[in-house]
Amino acid sequence: MAAMLEPRGSVALDDYLLDIAWSPDGASLGVIGGEGKVALVSHEASALRAETLGEHMLGALAIAWSPVGSSFVTSGQDGAIEIWNGTDGSRVRTLRPAKSATTQLAYSPDGKRLASAAGRVVSIWRDDGELEHAFEPHASSVAALAWNKPGRDLGAALNGGIAVHRIEPPRWATRFYKWPAAAQTVAFSPNGKMVAAGMQDGAVHFWYLASAKDSQMRGYPGRVNLTAWSGNSRYLATGSGNDIVCWDFGGKGPEGSKPIQLTGHTDRVESLAFQPGGAHLVSGGRDWRLSLWQPGRHTRALDAHLMGAAVSTVRWSPNGRFVAVGEATGRLSVFELQ
Amino acid sequence: MATNKRVPVTVLTGFLGSGKTTLLNRILSEQHGKRIAVIENEFGEVGVDHQLVIGAEEELFETNNGCICCTVRGDLLRILGQLMKRRDRFDYVIIETTGMADPGPVAQTFFLDDDLKEQFMLDAIVTLVDAKHFEQHLAEMKEPAEQVAFADVVLLNKSDLVSAADLERIERRIRAMNGTARIFRTRNSDIAIDAVLDVGAFDLERALSVDGAFLQPQYPFEWAGVYQLAAGSYVLRTGAETHAHHHAPHHDHDHDHDHDHDHAHAHGAGLGVVLLPAAAASDDALAALIEPAVRAFAEDALAVACEGALAIGATLQRIDVTHSGSHFRLQVEQPGAYALFCEHAPVEFNLRLEGATPAVERAFASHHHDEEISSIGISDARPLDPKKVNDWISYLLQSRGQDIFRMKGVLNLRGEDRRYVFHGVHMMFDGALERPWAGAARQNSLVFIGRKLDRLELEAGFHSCLA
Numbered sequence: 188m189a190a191m192l193e194p195r196g197s198v199a200l201d202d203y204l205l206d207i208a209w210s211p212d213g214a215s216l217g218v219i220g221g222e223g224k225v226a227l228v229s230h231e232a233s234a235l236r237a238e239t240l241g242e243h244m245l246g247a248l249a250i251a252w253s254p255v256g257s258s259f260v261t262s263g264q265d266g267a268i269e270i271w272n273g274t275d276g277s278r279v280r281t282l283r284p285a286k287s288a289t290t291q292l293a294y295s296p297d298g299k300r301l302a303s304a305a306g307r308v309v310s311i312w313r314d315d316g317e318l319e320h321a322f323e324p325h326a327s328s329v330a331a332l333a334w335n336k337p338g339r340d341l342g343a344a345l346n347g348g349i350a351v352h353r354i355e356p357p358r359w360a361t362r363f364y365k366w367p368a369a370a371q372t373v374a375f376s377p378n379g380k381m382v383a384a385g386m387q388d389g390a391v392h393f394w395y396l397a398s399a400k401d402s403q404m405r406g407y408p409g410r411v412n413l414t415a416w417s418g419n420s421r422y423l424a425t426g427s428g429n430d431i432v433c434w435d436f437g438g439k440g441p442e443g444s445k446p447i448q449l450t451g452h453t454d455r456v457e458s459l460a461f462q463p464g465g466a467h468l469v470s471g472g473r474d475w476r477l478s479l480w481q482p483g484r485h486t487r488a489l490d491a492h493l494m495g496a497a498v499s500t501v502r503w504s505p506n507g508r509f510v511a512v513g514e515a516t517g518r519l520s521v522f523e524l525q
Numbered sequence: 526m527a528t529n530k531r532v533p534v535t536v537l538t539g540f541l542g543s544g545k546t547t548l549l550n551r552i553l554s555e556q557h558g559k560r561i562a563v564i565e566n567e568f569g570e571v572g573v574d575h576q577l578v579i580g581a582e583e584e585l586f587e588t589n590n591g592c593i594c595c596t597v598r599g600d601l602l603r604i605l606g607q608l609m610k611r612r613d614r615f616d617y618v619i620i621e622t623t624g625m626a627d628p629g630p631v632a633q634t635f636f637l638d639d640d641l642k643e644q645f646m647l648d649a650i651v652t653l654v655d656a657k658h659f660e661q662h663l664a665e666m667k668e669p670a671e672q673v674a675f676a677d678v679v680l681l682n683k684s685d686l687v688s689a690a691d692l693e694r695i696e697r698r699i700r701a702m703n704g705t706a707r708i709f710r711t712r713n714s715d716i717a718i719d720a721v722l723d724v725g726a727f728d729l730e731r732a733l734s735v736d737g738a739f740l741q742p743q744y745p746f747e748w749a750g751v752y753q754l755a756a757g758s759y760v761l762r763t764g765a766e767t768h769a770h771h772h773a774p775h776h777d778h779d780h781d782h783d784h785d786h787d788h789a790h791a792h793g794a795g796l797g798v799v800l801l802p803a804a805a806a807s808d809d810a811l812a813a814l815i816e817p818a819v820r821a822f823a824e825d826a827l828a829v830a831c832e833g834a835l836a837i838g839a840t841l842q843r844i845d846v847t848h849s850g851s852h853f854r855l856q857v858e859q860p861g862a863y864a865l866f867c868e869h870a871p872v873e874f875n876l877r878l879e880g881a882t883p884a885v886e887r888a889f890a891s892h893h894h895d896e897e898i899s900s901i902g903i904s905d906a907r908p909l910d911p912k913k914v915n916d917w918i919s920y921l922l923q924s925r926g927q928d929i930f931r932m933k934g935v936l937n938l939r940g941e942d943r944r945y946v947f948h949g950v951h952m953m954f955d956g957a958l959e960r961p962w963a964g965a966a967r968q969n970s971l972v973f974i975g976r977k978l979d980r981l982e983l984e985a986g987f988h989s990c991l992a
Contacts, residue, residue: 202612203610203611203612205610221607221610221611221612222611222612222613245577245578245579246607246610246611248607264579264607286580287580287582288580290603306582307582327584327586327599328582328584328599328600328603330599330603346584346586346599367587369586369599387586387599408639409638409639409640410638410640428639455640499610515610515612516612517612
């Protein structure tokens with residue numbers, strides 16, 4: 188029997204649900220809203236309970252949960268980065284790093300470092316909130332941040348390609364993978380061989396890190412906002428407009444191979460996520476749809492649910508069993524993969 | 526999301542000190558019932574305690590080969606994208622650009638990005654001009670002229686800080702650069718909100734208003750007056766109404782010297798005048814002399830120094846107006862009506878024929894100012910061939926897109942009951958069939974605003990489209 192997503196409960200939050208971050212044990216979720224809400228949702232025995240912790244004036248922008256701990260961070264238009272205790276919901280610390288708002292937050296896989304981007308500046312913080320390093324401002328603002336799996340490299344999406352910061356104090360070296368277009372996303376393949384970026388001009392660009400050889404896949408209807416690697420580095424799922432396109436990196440690689448088109452969404456896909464340690468992909472769109480896919484096996488959705496509003500974000504629990512789904516009207520739902 | 530729910534966006538441009546922040550504060554503090562989000566490039570200037578003021582750092586994305594026509598504003602993409610993620614929808618967005626900003630990429634952002642186009646609609650580009658410093662800025666930098674060229678609405682602000690003649694001249698220069706913008710003279714950015722918000726300048730469905738005066742034929746002169754003169758000696762005089770010229774030379778320097786220097790900037794050497802005998806001191810007699818005057822203005826000019834004598838007849842004379850209180854002698858042998866044609870409006874120089882007032886006068890649309898940026902209008906009733914129009918517009922966008930900042934028009938297409946309405950920003954183009962002509966007179970009206978535009982080339986292109 189094909190896999191299915193079983194609804195396990197939902198809770199209403201009074202905000203546009205911008206993003207969700209799971210705690211490593213899957214027992215809690217941090218949530219941020221477009222109007223600024225920061226909330227903690229407990230997920231125990233399938234019952235969801237939400238508690239509002241605070242607010243970023245003018246809107247929240249980013250959230251990340253430490254992969255090894257009980258704290259999470261949020262940032263907002265107010266310029267602040269807040270560190271929250273995910274157990275009792277208290278505010279641990281407020282950082283005000285720059286005049287520009289922090290738009291990106293990403294914990295290193297070992298949880299010892301937090302990377303942030305505010306405007307053109309990438310900063311590295313220690314887990315206690317002390318600033319460890321601020322890189323020289325880039326030539327453009329940073330559209331996305333991502334760590335590679337070992338946590339040695341941090342990628343930054345720029346107008347003009349990708350910067351890869353080597354996190355190796357005290358050298359803090361930076362390599363550039365240039366391409367004359369604006370990168371929207373950055374994603375390292377889990378096997379560490381390549382870095383991919385969705386581009387503003389309707390292409391996916393990727394670089395083989397060892398040789399710096401690059402390649403690109405064109406033909407998207409508009410900018411490529413979403414990129415997600417499968418855990419085995421075989422597939423790169425990409426989203427642009429209503430389309431989800433997967434590239435197969437098995438065998439000789441995607442160059443010259445036909446893309447796998449996953450069809451079903453009838454409005455813009457807002458979020459894509461590959462199952463940690465698994466073969467399943469979930470997507471959510473403005474067509475109110477939550478879809479479950481298995482690229483390489485099926486081009487049609489294995490399962491789909493019509494939610495109560497446009498889906499803004501979909502996030503797998505770290506164990507790959509649950510999917511949290513956020514909606515534009517504020518509902519957060521959890522599904523279990525069967 | 527339905528198209529009619531799109532949130533209108535006003536772009537506010539203008540040099541530092543032109544009054545953008547004052548205008549913004551006025552808009553935000555007024556009780557208009559709108560919930561307005563403000564994106565500021567000059568952060569922290571808005572003084573009103575407003576909930577939705579977001580700072581941005583101007584960032585250009587060249588989406589194609591570094592071509593200015595394909596450059597968009599990355600910061601706006603991000604911030605407007607963020608603004609969509611709110612349930613408490615705001616009704617309006619105002620983008621305040623930096624003083625040196627090029628409005629092109631701001632406008633293009635709304636054409637090039639599909640996500641943005643779905644949610645937001647560019648309403649108008651509003652440019653504030655500091656009347657006191659505009660001409661100086663114009664002489665030193667290219668941005669002020671570009672900001673005026675892109676504008677749908679120009680606020681000629683701080684109008685109380687310059688003389689009436691200066692204001693007149695500045696407005697003419699603005700009009701010469703941008704033939705279609707609505708120009709308002711303001712003090713302290715004081716303007717009715719509906720003159721700057723919800724203007725609908727990029728809305729194809731709203732009737733496209735191309736300023737009527739702009740589409741009139743254009744003349745090498747701006748003013749003509751007919752005087753009834755008896756035989757005798759007359760003096761044509763410029764400058765202040767003072768007799769200080771003779772006994773207190775430093776006095777008139779104090780009064781008018783700066784002012785006259787500005788003229789030297791704007792008009793080069795001398796003011797062109799032609800003096801012709803008229804059949805009568807009447808409108809008809811004046812009208813009959815327009816053609817001879819146009820011909821005379823096309824001829825080489827005769828320079829007339831201060832205190833020199835003016836000739837009557839079909840000769841263009843350039844009178845030296847670089848100093849205040851310049852005067853020129855006129856000897857009339859035959860009593861009768863005489864028409865004086867002036868290159869620029871006499872009010873700019875306080876030019877007058879002493880002891881006489883014109884019985885009849887008339888202003889003319891003139892666009893022969895030597896601005897690098899100009900507007901060219903084409904008005905023609907004949908039907909056009911849709912295929913040929915398509916070819917011509919495509920050619921224009923590709924070959925002249927860099928220099929054409931804005932274009933708009935209403936076209937009378939052969940065999941089509943509806944008006945074809947279009948507008949463009951550089952290479953971005955948007956056009957659609959809109960309201961039926963019904964009983965209205967079918968007419969093509971096109972306007973191009975840009976740098977180094979060639980009227981003959983544009984007219985030839987237009988003529989190639991005739992059905």
